[in-house]
Amino acid sequence: MGVPISQMWTVASYVIGQKLRRRRRYPLVLMLEPLFRCNLACAGCGKIQYPAHILKRDLPLEDALRAVDECGAPMVSIPGGEPLLYPHIRELVDELVKRRKYIYLCTNAILLKEKLEEGWFKPSKYLSFSVHMDGRRDEHDFAVCREGTYDKAIEGIRKAVDMGFRVTTNTTLFEGTDPNAVRGFFDEMMDVGVEGMMVSPGYAYDKAPDQSNFLHRKTTNNLFEMILSNRKKRWKFNQSPLFLEFLMGSREYECTPWGNPTYNIFGWQRPCYLLQEGYVDTFQELLDTVDWDGYGRASGNPQCQDCMVHCGYEPTAVDHTFSSFGGILGNIKAMLFNRYANPAAGRRLKEEEGKPHGPMAHLVQLGYGSELKDKAGAA
Numbered sequence: 001m002g003v004p005i006s007q008m009w010t011v012a013s014y015v016i017g018q019k020l021r022r023r024r025r026y027p028l029v030l031m032l033e034p035l036f037r038c039n040l041a042c043a044g045c046g047k048i049q050y051p052a053h054i055l056k057r058d059l060p061l062e063d064a065l066r067a068v069d070e071c072g073a074p075m076v077s078i079p080g081g082e083p084l085l086y087p088h089i090r091e092l093v094d095e096l097v098k099r100r101k102y103i104y105l106c107t108n109a110i111l112l113k114e115k116l117e118e119g120w121f122k123p124s125k126y127l128s129f130s131v132h133m134d135g136r137r138d139e140h141d142f143a144v145c146r147e148g149t150y151d152k153a154i155e156g157i158r159k160a161v162d163m164g165f166r167v168t169t170n171t172t173l174f175e176g177t178d179p180n181a182v183r184g185f186f187d188e189m190m191d192v193g194v195e196g197m198m199v200s201p202g203y204a205y206d207k208a209p210d211q212s213n214f215l216h217r218k219t220t221n222n223l224f225e226m227i228l229s230n231r232k233k234r235w236k237f238n239q240s241p242l243f244l245e246f247l248m249g250s251r252e253y254e255c256t257p258w259g260n261p262t263y264n265i266f267g268w269q270r271p272c273y274l275l276q277e278g279y280v281d282t283f284q285e286l287l288d289t290v291d292w293d294g295y296g297r298a299s300g301n302p303q304c305q306d307c308m309v310h311c312g313y314e315p316t317a318v319d320h321t322f323s324s325f326g327g328i329l330g331n332i333k334a335m336l337f338n339r340y341a342n343p344a345a346g347r348r349l350k351e352e353e354g355k356p357h358g359p360m361a362h363l364v365q366l367g368y369g370s371e372l373k374d375k376a377g378a379a
Contacts, residue, residue: 002168002195002196002197002236002237002238002239003196003238003239004125004166004195006125007102007125010074010100010102011028011074011075011318011322012321012322014028014074015028015318015319015321015322015323016322016323019323025258025287025292026072026258027071027072027073027258027259027260027261027283028073028074028075028259028260028314028315028318028319029073029075029076029077029104029259029260029311029315030067030068030071030073030075030076030077030260030261030263031077031079031260031261031262031263031273031311032059032064032067032068032076032077032078032079032263032264033047033059033078033079033080033081033262033263033264033265034058034059034064034078034080034081034083034086034088034089034092034264034265035055035057035058035059035080035081035082035083035085035086035265036048036050036054036055036057036080036081036264036265037055037056037080037081037082037085038080038081038082038085038108039082039085039108039110039111040082040108040110040144040145040146040149041145041146042143042144042145043143043145044143044172044174044202047080047081048081054265057265058086058087058088058265059086059264059265061088061091061092061095064088064092064263065092065095067263067268067283068095068096068099068101069099070282070283070284071261071263071283073101073261074101074102075101075102075103075104076096076101076102076103076104077103077104077106077130077260078092078103078104078105078106079106080106082107082108082110082111083105083106083107084107084111084112084115085111089105089120090120090121093105093121093127096126097124097126097127100126101126102126102128103126103127103128104128104130104168105127105128105129105130106130106132106170107129107130107131107132107156108131108132108144108149108153109129109131109132109152109153109155109156109157110149110152110153110156111156112129112131112153112156112157112159112160113152113155113156113159116156116159116160116163116165117159121165123163123164123165123166125166127165127166128165128166128167128168128195128238129156129157129160129165129166129167129168130168130169130170130198131153131156131157131167131168131169131170131194132169132170132171132172133150133153133169133170133171133185133189134171134172135171135177135181135182135185136150136181136184136185136188137150137151139178139181139185140153143174154192157169157192157193157194158192158193161192161193161194166195167193167194167195168194168195168196168197168198168238169189169194169197169198170198170199170200171185171197171198171199171200172199172200172201172202173199173200173201173202173223173224173227174201174202175219176357177223177357178352178357179223179226179227179349179352180349180352180353181357182199182227183227183232183349186232186235187232187234190234190235190236194236195236195238196236196237196238196239197235197236197237197238198237198238198239198310199224199227199237199239199244200247200309200310201220201223201224201247201308201309216306217306217307217308220247220308221247221248221249222249222348224244224247224248224249225248225249225342225345225348226345226348226349226352228244228247228248228340229248229340229341229342229345229346229349230339230340230341230342230345230346230349231338231339231340233338233339239310239314240314240317240318240321240331241331241334241335241338242317242318242320242321242327242330242331242334243310243313243314243316243317243318244334245330245334246308246313246317247308248340251317253313253316253317253320254296254297254298254316255295255296255297255304255307255312255313255316256312256313256315256316256319257271257272257290257292257295257296257312258271258286258287258290258292259311259312259314259315259316259318259319260272260273260310260311260312260314260315261283261286262311263283266279267279267280267281268280268281268282268283268285268286270286270289270290271290271292271295272295272311272312273309273311274307274309274311275295275303296312
């Protein structure tokens with residue numbers, strides 16, 4: 001099990017409490033972005049595309065804490081940018097722990113070992129370092145556009161694990177991903193000793209400089225079915241098993257766009273993490289002024305038809321888990337019978353072994369296939 005019992009109990013109690021109060025819309029995870037600047041320049045990221053005067057800005061600590069209190073979600077995700085560059089990150093984490101919020105500090109881990117050795121943080125059941133890892137060494141370094149980052153991240157992970165911190169990984173998969181390589185990556189992360197893994201599909205948003213490698217629903221289902229079927233028993237995932245079934249194509253859900261609201265230096269983002277349609281000053285204003293029925297696949301909104309992103313669909317899966325007998329039963333079944341035996345998916349996975357993936361696939365499309373094959377044979 002990749003999610004601690006105490007955290008599951010907190011989330012379950014919260015969801016049931018919202019249901020008893022007959023609240024239709026409530027947040028599950030606050031995505032708190034205290035800055036946009038980063039020490040990497042990943043091709044799939046849009047945050048660092050802002051002009052310099054925006055990248056220099058930091059969210060005031062009092063504004064961050066006010067957003068946490070105003071929102072009331074039991075979990076707080078702190079992405080960025082790179083949160084370890086935020087000058088108030090230690091104070092922010094300390095205050096969130098005092099409030100008994102479950103924190104996922106999303107980091108590329110380049111600075112993690114250094115900051116831990118300097119005593120910036122203390123182990124707590126409420127704090128988890130969610131290290132962004134895009135695959136094994138070559139895949140990760142290519143994705144973040146810098147060599148050596150995988151090894152640096154592994155150093156940080158090992159240090160955190162040795163010091164007794166909770167550590168999870170967060171992996172985003174794109175078009176051309178090698179499913180066999182991802183499964184090998186899962187083995188590596190279990191060997192390092194992480195508590196659990198999170199994996200999600202990459203979907204387009206306007207500011208990302210590379211728009212060519214985002215996934216679509218059909219390719220998402222095919223990719224995740226190959227990766228997550230016939231699982232190894234040792235793999236642990238720190239996310240809803242019903243959401244993973246949704247990614248595999250065995251469940252249908254509608255989007256819950258208010259489930260993971262985003263607050264950053266501009267305010268509360270309308271309506272979700274991927275769609276930038278302005279900002280409002282308060283969380284209540286976000287709930288009251290957004291036409292929520294205008295988003296999600298059922299709405300017919302063309303921006304939503306191809307999306308399966310975690311910030312909209314994982315809240316739906318969690319709500320289903322704790323608010324219905326079918327959800328509870330499905331979650332128990334998913335935890336007890338988690339191998340997901342699927343011979344057809346296994347055969348497709350085998351067929352992928354000889355195919356080019358990622359940047360190699362693009363070179364083949366450009367007509368360099370025979371040259372690459374010759375070089376591989378010579379090596």
